[in-house]
Amino acid sequence: MFDVIFRSLSEGQSVLPSRGMHALPLQMASRLSEGTIHLNTRVSTVDGANVTLASGESITARAVVVATDGPTASSLLGIPVVESRKVGCVYFSADAPPTKEKYVVLDGTGNGPVLNVAVISNVAPSYAPADKHLIVAALPGVTDGDLEAMSRKQLRSWWGPQVDDWKHLRTYIIEHGGPVQKPPFSPRQRVDLGNGLFVCGDHRDTGSIQGAMFSGRRCGEAVVRSLA
Known part of the structure; x- marks a missing residue:
């Protein structure tokens, strides 16, 4: 899994929609x-091409x-369980960026x-006012305690006292930050379950936005073939 993600980041391009991730579903x-x-x-059950809503419809x-x-997906479809990994995300606003580079800064220890950590506004300036910078710190698997503190x-040890001047914007606890994909790693899980039923998501490919979109494309193509 690490090799796949590292290769994608090193050989490909990492981008953000200028209007935010919400622009994708819109x-x-x-x-x-x-x-x-x-x-x-809310959907309560899925049986082939029949969907029953919580309302009974x-x-x-x-x-x-x-x-x-x-x-x-496992609960609705009865497919093997792919557990999710929780992630804590802390957002800060700063008058000056700790780095001007368009990097994902990793904790080498x-x-x-x-x-x-990433300075999001270095990549997408529209994510912050003209005189501010948006910084996000990701804490995979950490959801308890004072995540801001x-x-x-930790970041004070990276960039010094300037971190004390950052304004805390918001802390998010993401229940499904990504699928747990331990060895043996097996991407390209089937998306066509038969009888008009399909499934997609990063848990069918690689645990990333790229994996989610690639899975969606594979699934969409499978649906088109089935309806042809």
Whole structure:
């Protein structure tokens, strides 16, 4: 898994949508007819091309795609469980960036709790006001305690007292930060489950946004073939 991600980062390009990650689903939604998207609608069961909502309503379609985190997909479809890894993320605003480079800065000691940091506004200036810089610290597997204080203490050893002047914006606990993919690593899990039922997500390929999008593309192509 490390080799795949490291190769992708070193040989490919890492980008961010200028309008935020929210721009990705908005772009997809813009191509759909009005009234086809139902938000805040929980699904209770999936049986082939039949979907039953928590309200009791039943929907039948030519194809059903389950695009969720691994544990939810397993619960709905009965496929082998792929556990999720929790991640803590702490966001700061700063008057000056700790680095002007477009890097993902790694914790070389491996001690953490912060394992990587990025100055997001170096990559996408639209993510911060003109006179500010957006910094995010990621703490994989760390969700308990004062994450802001833990992050400041560690990053102070990297960049000195300037860290004390950073403004804490928000701390997020992401329940499904990524799938647990331990050796033996087996990407390209099947997305066509038969009988008009499909599944996609980073848990079917690699634990990354790239993996999620690649899985979605594979799944979409499989749906098109099945309906041809």
